Structures are given as structure tokens and as C-alpha cells.
Amino acid sequence: MREQLSDEILGKAYDSKLMKRLLTYVKPYKKYVVLAIFLNVFVAGLAPLRPYLTKIAIDTSIANKDYESLTLITALLFISLLFQAIMQYGLTYFTQLMGQKIIYDLRVQIFSHVQKLALKFFDKTPVGRIVTRVTNDVESLNELFSSGIVMVFSDLFIIMWIFVFMFSLSFDLSLITLSVLPALFYATFLFRRKVRESYRDVRFHLARLNSYMQERVGGISIVQLFNKQKRELKKFKGINKDYRDANIKSVFYYAIFYPTVEILSSLAVALIIWYGGGKVFESTMTLGILFAFVQYTEMFFRPIRDLSEKYNIMQTAMASSERIFKLLDDKTIIPDPEKPVKLSEFRGKIEFKNVTFAYNEGETVLKNVSFTIEPGQTVAIVGATGAGKTSIVNLLSRFYEIEQGEILIDGVNIKNMRKEDLRKLICVVLQDVLLFSGTIKGNINLNNSAIGESEIKKAAAMVGAHNFINNLPQKYDEKVQEKGATLSVGQKQLISFARALAYDPKILILDEATASVDTETEILIQQAIKKLLSGRTSIVIAHRLSTIQNSDKIIVMHKGEIKEMGTHQELLAKRGIYFKLYQLQYKDQEITKTA
Ligand code: CTP
Ligand code: MG
Numbered sequence: 001m002r003e004q005l006s007d008e009i010l011g012k013a014y015d016s017k018l019m020k021r022l023l024t025y026v027k028p029y030k031k032y033v034v035l036a037i038f039l040n041v042f043v044a045g046l047a048p049l050r051p052y053l054t055k056i057a058i059d060t061s062i063a064n065k066d067y068e069s070l071t072l073i074t075a076l077l078f079i080s081l082l083f084q085a086i087m088q089y090g091l092t093y094f095t096q097l098m099g100q101k102i103i104y105d106l107r108v109q110i111f112s113h114v115q116k117l118a119l120k121f122f123d124k125t126p127v128g129r130i131v132t133r134v135t136n137d138v139e140s141l142n143e144l145f146s147s148g149i150v151m152v153f154s155d156l157f158i159i160m161w162i163f164v165f166m167f168s169l170s171f172d173l174s175l176i177t178l179s180v181l182p183a184l185f186y187a188t189f190l191f192r193r194k195v196r197e198s199y200r201d202v203r204f205h206l207a208r209l210n211s212y213m214q215e216r217v218g219g220i221s222i223v224q225l226f227n228k229q230k231r232e233l234k235k236f237k238g239i240n241k242d243y244r245d246a247n248i249k250s251v252f253y254y255a256i257f258y259p260t261v262e263i264l265s266s267l268a269v270a271l272i273i274w275y276g277g278g279k280v281f282e283s284t285m286t287l288g289i290l291f292a293f294v295q296y297t298e299m300f301f302r303p304i305r306d307l308s309e310k311y312n313i314m315q316t317a318m319a320s321s322e323r324i325f326k327l328l329d330d331k332t333i334i335p336d337p338e339k340p341v342k343l344s345e346f347r348g349k350i351e352f353k354n355v356t357f358a359y360n361e362g363e364t365v366l367k368n369v370s371f372t373i374e375p376g377q378t379v380a381i382v383g384a385t386g387a388g389k390t391s392i393v394n395l396l397s398r399f400y401e402i403e404q405g406e407i408l409i410d411g412v413n414i415k416n417m418r419k420e421d422l423r424k425l426i427c428v429v430l431q432d433v434l435l436f437s438g439t440i441k442g443n444i445n446l447n448n449s450a451i452g453e454s455e456i457k458k459a460a461a462m463v464g465a466h467n468f469i470n471n472l473p474q475k476y477d478e479k480v481q482e483k484g485a486t487l488s489v490g491q492k493q494l495i496s497f498a499r500a501l502a503y504d505p506k507i508l509i510l511d512e513a514t515a516s517v518d519t520e521t522e523i524l525i526q527q528a529i530k531k532l533l534s535g536r537t538s539i540v541i542a543h544r545l546s547t548i549q550n551s552d553k554i555i556v557m558h559k560g561e562i563k564e565m566g567t568h569q570e571l572l573a574k575r576g577i578y579f580k581l582y583q584l585q586y587k588d589q590e591i592t593k594t595a
Helices: 002-008 016-062 067-116 119-124 127-169 171-179 181-218 220-225 229-281 287-328 389-396 419-425 440-445 453-462 466-470 489-503 519-533 568-574 577-594
Strands: 350-358 364-373 378-383 404-409 426-429 507-511 537-541 553-558 561-566
Touching: 016 067, 016 127, 016 287, 067 127, 067 287, 127 171, 127 181, 127 287, 171 181, 171 229, 171 287, 181 220, 181 229, 181 287, 220 229, 229 287, 350 389, 364 389, 364 404, 364 553, 364 561, 378 389, 389 507, 389 537, 419 426, 426 489, 440 453, 440 489, 453 466, 453 489, 489 519, 507 519, 519 537, 553 568, 553 577, 561 568, 561 577, 568 577
Parallel strands: 378 537, 378 553, 426 507, 507 537
Antiparallel strands: 350 364, 350 404, 553 561
16 A cells, blocks of 8 residues: 555656656657647747737728728638648647657567566566556656647747737736736646645555456455455445545546636636726727737636646656656666676586575575586475475576575586576476467467477477367467466466477476376376476476486475485485475375275
């Protein structure tokens, strides 16, 4: 909750440092800016021209019954309107075009940066927050670029032009129009403050609503299973109500502000008519000037009212850009070495030398872990849940940096290799299989066109996945839902094996899922594993000890330390932890067999 709130805090409305950085994104589109400003000056000048033309029409043409000049002025009025419409179209189009191009670039930058970040970052950052950066935050910058910056110019230009025309027509009347300004500024000031607060509320409650929805929909089966629908609905209604009320409150301020501006502007017009009317009686002012002033006064209030909206856009954009830049500046990146070592020929020896590691400072997860895997060997890691097995694998792929010790592949410290080269060697079949939405085919080759249809089918056949895939209505083109929701656990596992085999890695790591599958699938999986392991250096993390009896070496982990190491027979002979584990599972099997 706190976190979310801190996400929504609005900072300064204008921050020159942020603005400077934002403008670097505009740079490639300078020509649009120049074009927009150029159009702006014209558009802004055209509107204030019209009351002036009206004044001439009344004072000169109508007063002198000059039909010809009246027609001319009417034509000019029409042409100026037409011109304004065309330029307005150009202005809107080009500023929006520029805004869209800029935020496109920004989204690409954010996505590519996020892809580079180390897992440590994602351990701490909820996915929803990253998504918000790419969607909402970027969108509010679009508003700044497309309507904010440029339109602020246009409003300022219009105000300036109106000033010029008004003061050139009548000093007295100009002062009268301006006399309402203090009240207007005060109203705007109040409005801005209130809207800012309510806007923050709206955002906060929306974030709550989103995350609540996301979590409950994600966990819908638990909600239904435990019959929590009514309770969840009640909670949802509460959150929904808060959100609605926040919205109503913000609408309320708008509903008050706009009429207030209207009243003030009407007041100014009334004053002009009253004072100017008197002057017309005295013949110290022409009717045309009075008429023009009424129009100027009405025209004058709109840009001022708009400016206060621009202020909100600016404020939101500043807050958004601050959050975006914070993400872009995040340096949780595991660096590549300056002079990377390339393995000329891969043999496949893996060494851990006194590796000590913690995800969070002070909470050591691995202590002084040392072992060697000879080329082509299969090594198994066993141990209780939380013992640090998956962590060993994470370190080998260099997902996290180690504090002490070194990890060597063929004698080369993995810190001296490029991450890309390192990870090309390794394939990890994860504990919980991750499938992407797409097709079965695409999930096996991960849309790598170098792995063609025949390789995909070969890999699937080798791990024994071909049969079930072939029975699907669309076979290899069958749609896979997000997270592979429509497939069984065993099927997903087989697909992930096929994926590993298709990529033909030098080093294979299997992190066995704890979930059990039926005996038939179990056999399939065991056969698949055998095929996967042959001829490669491999690490198998196993919960079922039956899987690993033939391994060249078994490492027994306990609370982050290696307690025992040896072959199945050696460890049994030792009568230590492994022996106990084995006995437990053996007994278990005996019980199920007799049952
Ligand atoms: N851990 C952590 N941050 C992570 C992952 C793990 O702090 N991003 C901690 C866990 O809380 C655990 C320890 O690291 O105490 C070891 O985790 P792991 O290596 O994943 O344990 P495994 O031996 O793989 O356990 P399991 O058999 O359940 O997979
Ligand atoms: Mg694990």
C-alpha cells in the first residue's frame, strides 16, 4: 500500500532537469517542433484578428453604408476562419505524430532496458509496476509532448495577440477586462491544488483496484474452491466505491471551476458593456470597438482556463518521467567483462570453488560450496526444500553475482565470459515450466527460425512428446494459452524437455518439479531425461532419488552447505543424510505398493 502510494506522489510541476532530459527525446523530431511552432504563431494570430475585422466592418463599412468594403471584410473573415481550420488540422496532426513517435522510442528503450536487468531487480519489483511504466506513464508523456508543450505556446501566443489588439483599441476597456484577472487567478490556484489532490487519490485507488483484480483473477481457482466469492465481492465493492468516490470528487472540482470561469468572463463582458456603453453614448468610443472588446474578453478567458489544465498535464508528466527515468537508471545489471574470453573448444568441465552467496545481504544461502563436474558427467544435487539447489543453478547461469569464490567452465571464470556466450552453453529446464502464449511449435523453438519444423518434431519425438502433441486438434500449431494453462503439468514438462533438446545445449540442467505425474508420464519423463543427459555435462536436481541412482556423482546439500558427495553406492555405505533420505523414500514406496 505504502509502495503504491509512493508511486503516486506528485512532485514539482516543473523540473528543469527532467525537462532537459525529456527534450533529448524530442531532438530527433526537431522538424516537427519547428513546423508546429510556425503553425502556432499563425493559428494564434488568426483568431484575435477577427474581432478587429468586425470592428472595421461596424465602424467603417456599416457606418458609411459601404457595401463593397463590407463584402470584402466578410470574405476576409471567412478566409481567416478557413485558414485557421486548415492550420489547426496540420497542427493537431503533426504534434500528435511527434508525440506518438517519441513515446514509441521511449517504450522501446524501457523494454530493452528491462530485458537487461538482473533477476535481483525482479525479485524486488512487482510486474504490475513495470507494466505501468510502459503504459500509463509513457501515455501521460504523450500528452505532454503532443498537446502540452506545443499548445502552451499557442495559448501564450493567443493571450499575447489579444493583449496587443485590446490595448491598441482602448486602454480603459483593457484595464476593465484585466480587473477580473485576480479573481480568476485565485480560482485557478484553488482549482489546481484541489485537482492535484483528487488526482492523486484517483490514481491511488485505481492502482488498488487493478492489483486486487489481478490477484483475484490470477487466483480464481482458490477463490472458487474455498467459496470466497461473496467475501471477495464485498471487498471489491469497498475498493470500487473508494475509486468511484475519488472520481466523483475530482469531477466535482471541474464542475465548479468551469462555471466559475464562465461567470467571471460574463462579469467582465457585463462591465465592458456597461462602461463602454456609456462611452458610446458620450460618443467618445465607437460601437465597433465595444463590439470587438466583448469578443476579445470572451476569447481571453479560454486560453487562461486551458493553461490551468496544461499545468495538470505538466505535473503528471513530470511525475511519470521521474518514475520512468528511475527505471531507466536502474543499474541492477550484471556487467559483461571488458575483454571477454571465448572458449575456443568446449570440453564441459564445471568447477565451483568456495562459492558463498546471499540473495539479500547477511542471509547466506550458499556457504563455501566446492565441487567439480568432469566433461560429460551427470551430477545430481539432492537436499531438502530451501537447501540451495536451485540457487547453485542460478549462479552457474550467472543470474546473480557471487560474493566469494569462483565458478569455472573449462578453467575459465564465468565472470570473464560474455553472458550471452555463457548462456548459449547452458540450458535449464526449470522447476516450474514456463510456456509463452503462442503455439506448441513456438514454445519448442522459442520462435528461433534456425530451429525448423523437422528439428522441432525430432526433439519432440525423442522426449516422447510427439504422441500427445499429435493428438491435439491443431497438432504443433495448437494454441498455447498464457502460462500454458490448457496443458497438464506432465505435458508442459515434456514440451520443456523438447525445447532443451531442440536447442542442443552443451550443459544441461534439470530442476525437477516436485509435482507428481502419473506412472505412464513418469516413465516417459524418465526416458526423456535419459536421452537429454546422454553425451552432455549435466546437473540434475532431483527429489525422486530413483531418478539419479546412475549419476556419476551425487551432491547432498543441507542448509546451503555440501554435506556429502559421492556415488549412490558410496553414499549409501556412508549411512549419512543420503542414506536416511533414501530409506524414507524407499519406505514410502513400499507403503504405496502394499496399499
Ligand atoms: N531465496 C531468496 N531469494 C530468491 C530465491 C531463493 O532469498 N530469489 C532463498 C529461499 O528463501 C531459500 C534459499 O534462498 O531459503 C534457497 O533457495 P533455493 O535454492 O531455491 O532452494 P531449493 O533447494 O531449490 O529448494 P526447492 O527444493 O524447494 O526447490
Ligand atoms: Mg529449487
